[in-house]
Amino acid sequence: MNSLSAETTSPVKICHLFMSREFGGLEKHVVELSGWQAAHTGAQVFVIAHPRYRKHFTDNVSFIPVNTDLSRRNPLLYLSLLRACRQYDFDLMHGHGGKAAAVQKWLHRFTRCAPVITRHNIVHPKDSLAAGFPQRIAVSRKAVAVSALDWTIIPNGTHPPQSGQPRPQAMEADKRAVLAVARLVPAKGIDLLLQAWASVAPAGAILYLVGDGPDRGALEAQATALGVDDSVRFIGFSTEVSRWMQAAEFMVVSSHKEGAPYTVVEALLCGCPVISTDVGSNAELLPSAYVAGETSAEAIATLLDRALADPVALRDAFEPVFQYATEHLNVAAMARATWAVYRQALGRELPLARG
Numbered sequence: 540m541n542s543l544s545a546e547t548t549s550p551v552k553i554c555h556l557f558m559s560r561e562f563g564g565l566e567k568h569v570v571e572l573s574g575w576q577a578a579h580t581g582a583q584v585f586v587i588a589h590p591r592y593r594k595h596f597t598d599n600v601s602f603i604p605v606n607t608d609l610s611r612r613n614p615l616l617y618l619s620l621l622r623a624c625r626q627y628d629f630d631l632m633h634g635h636g637g638k639a640a641a642v643q644k645w646l647h648r649f650t651r652c653a654p655v656i657t658r659h660n661i662v663h664p665k666d667s668l669a670a671g672f673p674q675r676i677a678v679s680r681k682a683v684a685v686s687a688l689d690w691t692i693i694p695n696g697t698h699p700p701q702s703g704q705p706r707p708q709a710m711e712a713d714k715r716a717v718l719a720v721a722r723l724v725p726a727k728g729i730d731l732l733l734q735a736w737a738s739v740a741p742a743g744a745i746l747y748l749v750g751d752g753p754d755r756g757a758l759e760a761q762a763t764a765l766g767v768d769d770s771v772r773f774i775g776f777s778t779e780v781s782r783w784m785q786a787a788e789f790m791v792v793s794s795h796k797e798g799a800p801y802t803v804v805e806a807l808l809c810g811c812p813v814i815s816t817d818v819g820s821n822a823e824l825l826p827s828a829y830v831a832g833e834t835s836a837e838a839i840a841t842l843l844d845r846a847l848a849d850p851v852a853l854r855d856a857f858e859p860v861f862q863y864a865t866e867h868l869n870v871a872a873m874a875r876a877t878w879a880v881y882r883q884a885l886g887r888e889l890p891l892a893r894g
Contacts, residue, residue, distance in 0.1 A: 550581045551582045551631070551881075552627060552628065552630045552631070552652075553576060553582045553629070553630065553633065554585040554586070554627070554631070554632045554633065555573050555585070555586045555635065556586075556588070556632055556634045556635065557569055557634070557636055558589070558608075558636060559588070559589070559592075559607075562595070564695065564799065565798070567697070568635065568659065569588075570596060571696075571698065571870045572873065573586055573596065573600045575870050575874040577600045578599060583601065584599070584601065585601045585602075586601070586602050588603075589604070590606075603623050605623065606619070611638055616642065617642065617646070624646060624650045624652065625650070630652055631652055632652045632654055633656070633877075634654070634657070636659060637668070640669070644671050644672075653674075653881075653884040653885050654672050654674070657675075657677065658675070658682050658690070659682070659799070660682060660796075660797075661682050666688050669688055673884070674691070674881075674884040676691050678692075678693065678798060678799035678820065680692055680820070681819060681822070682798065691880055693873055693877055694799060694804075694824075695799045696867070696868045696870050696872050696873035696874075697870060699865070699869060702785075703785075704779075707786060710786055714744060715743055716745055716786060716787045717790075717791060717847075718747050718749065718783055718784065718790045718811070719746065719747070720806075721802070722752040723748070723750055723754040723758055724753065724754055727750075727794050728794050728795050728816065728839075729748065730761060731793050731839055732791055732793040733767065734765065735837075735839035736770070736840075737765040737766065740767075744847065745771070746767075746771045746772070747774055748773050749776075781805065784809035785809045785811065788812075789811060789812040790806045790812070792815035794819075794834075795834055797821070799820040800819050803820075803824065807824070807861060807868060813829070814829040814843070814845075815842075817831060818834075824863075828856065875891065
């Protein structure tokens, strides 16, 4: 039964606010967190966001469309949000991202709802903004490494994939499979990965690049120029990423910057080891031997060589990481930890329903 205890006379009203233009980790976080809250608590759960995001939310989450593409200096943005706050009389507003936090700080002067913010990446306003919020969440320690404030660290969690999925048809059965899942843009460092792959030149192995983006043509040309086009496959966008993760020997992250990448969480839940540059929360999750000391082709090549040379040692090193992921990097764990922050923000008990 999805209800709060009988002691509460009316359900608590929780509102999530984000002001994005794309769909990535932050948006996935809000979708899954709000969906869990709507399904497993007696709260009324609302989301305020641009109308383009409505399709991502389940029917038990009340979606309030607002043109959040308006500049934070545009008074129409503030009037729209203030109107929604007064109409629905939220008990708590949870802002995600820098623009949402800045707008939320202004709204708090005119509404009664308790404010909570989550910092999703390191490209974020300074402590001068965050200091105005008593309850602050960050998705990784690295996201707040330079902050002098106290933060509650709650790592991203997601839904575990279906186990035992069939191997993707495009994956060659007689070759070792190394995987990278990324949008093909400069920040993901795929050019460095291709250089590293050419340096290691592993016999009998294929590097599968799952994802698409504006740099695909240039990266395909780079693979040809490096002479590795016969051992690199550009798969493009896929809706079956978990199948690739379950079948791969390991996954590579070569990014220059990340927040707390969901692809890493998903890979670990699939039982797929990850070697990575030191971005986002990866150094907090992965064995240190498989995290590069710098973001360079040489450092990535060292990791590739280590992982390919001893697959047994790789699997052994990741067994406790897989166990941690199963227990802590799921939506329920993330949502329950967030609920505890809500209790602090509201100063009262908010019992959870079973299930």
